Amino acid sequence: MRRQDFEVIEVSGSPYRLPIVLRQTNSKLSRVPGLVLLVILAALIVGPQVGFAAYAIASPEVRSALIAQPVVAIELALALVFWIALIVWPLRNILFALLSDREVDIRDGEVKVIDRTAFSKTFWRMPLATYEGVAVHVRSSLSGVRQEAVLVHPNKNRSIVLMAAEHIGAREVEELCNLLSLPSAPAERHFGAGAQVSGRENAVAA
Structure with a gap:
């Protein structure tokens, strides 16, 4: 499953005490104008x-004219496909973001995640020790x-x-590091070009 960025992070309880239980979603209000447009x-x-x-397919006269001029028919078909793709692809991305969410549970030395979309539900888990830091x-x-x-992972x-x-200060990062028994990690370890991008390891369809 590809990496999904979420805008809303809801913490159940204290973020500085185990277990850490999170629900991650996207803001629906911010996407409504784009959806309407x-x-x-x-x-x-x-x-x-x-x-x-539809009219061209149903009309024998138009259909005959297009058959007689296949180049025009191909140009019209390509134009239709282009405009449909231009609208459908960003619409698909907006709907995907609106209907996706993630649940995270960190306890007992393990990270458990449930990713939901409109069409699937995926469960995966990773040992906390495989993470590089915060x-x-x-x-x-x-x-x-x-x-x-x-929480940075090599993948x-x-x-x-x-x-x-x-603003997240050094004190908050230190508390998270102490809680998870992990060091502080530079941001480029996670967001740099050298990070692995495979998203299928240890994933189990729920």
């Missing part, structure tokens, strides 16, 4: 083209800039955001 564009641009394609990463988005305390798809705030 794409639906309007689909209605204005793709809708008429789909209607014309790093602070600065993330920028349309909603602003925030810092994230990340960045297995890294976990433990908390997010406007």
